[in-house]
Amino acid sequence: MASAEEARISLLVAEENHNEEIGTSTSVLKQQTGGWKASSLILFTELCLSIAIFGILKNLVVYLKTELLEDNVTAAAHASTWSGTYFFAPLIGAYLSDSYWGNYLTIMGFCIINFAGMVAFTLSTTLSILKYSPFFTFLGLYMISIGSGSTQPCLSAFGADQFATTDRKAKASFFSWYYLSMKIGLVFSSIVIVWIQDNYGWTIGFSIPTVLSGAACVDLMAGSRYYRYCKPSGSPFTKLFQVIVAASRKYKLNLPEDDSLLYQANGKSTIVQENQSSEHTPEFSFLDKAAIVTPSDFSRSGVLNPWRLCTMLQVEELKSILRLIPIWATVIFFGSVLSQETSIFVEQGMVMDRHFGSLNIPAASLSTFNVLAVVVFVPIYDKIIVPVAHKITKTEGGMSHLQRAGIGLLFSILAMLSAALVERKRLQIAKDEGLMHQNVAVPMNIFWQIPQYVLVGIGEVFNQIGMLDFFYDQAPDSMRSLCLALALLTMSLGSYITSFILTIVHWVTGWIPENLNEGHLDRFFLLFAGLGLFNLVVFAYCASRYRYKKK
Known part of the structure; x- marks a missing residue:
């Protein structure tokens, strides 16, 4: 017994000395890697990828209509399905990263897939032999959506890994810059890339995102010796x-x-x-x-x-995950509304007067007002709404996560009502001007669409950011990345639902013909508002039964 106990003690001492040696080498390694130097490279990768993906997404429905000659329903359905795949792909990246490859290898692999897809898609817009090949075009598109989408949960986690676990301030600052990088990419794409595509052609308009996708790969590889790496912990x-x-x-x-x-x-x-x-x-x-x-x-x-x-x-x-599912399911509708910014809203804008002085405004650029609404309303929410709500409710944060998300759903309904009113006015002008049977833009300025984009943006601040906080707060500590990936999945499912509803509505009602001046797009928006109201009632019921976990 004595010898066995001595052997056990010797083993413990050996392990302790070994751990001290590892700790010393790890300390030296941490001084040479990670921090803002490494995370800055990751932020630049995210910026390049954001410009690239939104440079395709924002004007895709226009490309499908004007170059591939698809009708309104088919183009909107293809654009929604493609964006849905992009928002579904984070689950693929998160699973492979956690289970097998780790963040860096997962990001690198899918960045290469994204770049290859960009090259294929750009070639399909340039070479006449490939231009009207649906297989080659959509092969490139879906390589882009899967490649870029799969990097999203890994990039944010990889950036946070560059800081010490206890350095919460630096991690929070990184996430703020990460979100800002994504928004800058979105704004740049909506204004600059879309304008180049509309005025200088699709070849150069898609070549720029392709070059940036390649730059993201080079930038990520260039910083490989500066990064801190975490081994995958299993799915x-x-x-x-x-x-x-x-x-x-x-x-x-x-x-x-x-x-x-x-x-x-x-x-x-x-x-x-x-x-x-x-x-x-x-x-x-x-x-x-x-x-x-x-x-x-x-x-x-x-x-x-x-x-x-x-x-x-x-x-x-597992129980905590199951309790989250009803809440998760009822916020998918907001993803459906968001997906219309790149499909039906764009088609509505294409048949309106897009002139601003001597400039011809791309219909897809109106989504810039959504981004501006988010940027402006976030500080308004934090600095004004939260303190006022706190005085009334006496609760931390002014309102619960679910109350915040419910308000966001309400704003999505208001956005659809605004779109319906704009469309009804547009159809009236088309009738008064005798343009109902002509597939032309009516003399109604496209800036009338601004309220619907702004309302969606305000709803996004309440619903989307509120849901990220909710899933992070209520998820098990070891499964927060999985739950945040599920939050991104609502965007994917929302896009698929929009595509499905578009197809059914067109088949049953014919409200969305090739000539929108002969259609009833206003009724489609009212239908969505009605579905949103029903969804809000269901959400309120599920929220009232949800029990927050104890701290």
């Missing part, structure tokens, strides 16, 4: 599925009356940190059976089978 999906499988295997067993008899082990085999604790909740009690201890849960050598026995911490993590 949380596996741990979640283990709870489902273990509970299913024990569905015939009865839960013990004493919750303490359920498996409570705290160890590194769980998906949570060792110092975490979790309150036992009564919802989804079937999943508690995954923590019932039985002899068959262990091998003959005493090794636990994680597909037969899970800790209550794992069970509660």
